[in-house]
Amino acid sequence: MASILKTLPLPAPATKVWDALRDVGALHTRLVPGFVTDTRLEPGARLVTFFNGRTVREWIVDVDEAERRVAWAITDAPFRHYAASAQVVDEAPQGCRFVWRVDLLPDELAGTVSDLMDRGLEAIRRSQSND
Numbered sequence: 001m002a003s004i005l006k007t008l009p010l011p012a013p014a015t016k017v018w019d020a021l022r023d024v025g026a027l028h029t030r031l032v033p034g035f036v037t038d039t040r041l042e043p044g045a046r047l048v049t050f051f052n053g054r055t056v057r058e059w060i061v062d063v064d065e066a067e068r069r070v071a072w073a074i075t076d077a078p079f080r081h082y083a084a085s086a087q088v089v090d091e092a093p094q095g096c097r098f099v100w101r102v103d104l105l106p107d108e109l110a111g112t113v114s115d116l117m118d119r120g121l122e123a124i125r126r127s128q129s130n131d
Helices: 014-022 027-031 107-128
Strands: 002-010 036-042 045-050 055-064 069-073 081-092 095-105
Touching: 002 107, 014 027, 014 081, 014 095, 014 107, 027 036, 027 045, 027 107, 095 107
Parallel strands: none
Antiparallel strands: 002 095, 036 045, 045 055, 055 069, 069 081, 081 095
16 A cells, blocks of 8 residues: 655644644535635535546544644545545644645555645645745
């Protein structure tokens, strides 16, 4: 099983970044605009449309306020297994770290998913950095 871990230091308060992450229906406007173009909520899940036009159903597993962590899963092809989480870690009064982990099968998709995560982190950096 492939496991990908990405971190992004941000010059923004953890409370600000967490507020955007926890708003699971507003990825396209608050957390990753441009990377995600639309997010629609349905019972227990969100339909996420990416910049390339692909739409994926992400099942929301948990929104953990105490840990500032959101976990989700994808159960559709091409994945046999896809479990992800993102967490905001407080590092200073005006800084934090965004931690994104994905475990997936088949392993052959790891390179593509890693590249997409890098693009998503760049969108997070742009949307969450203080002006």
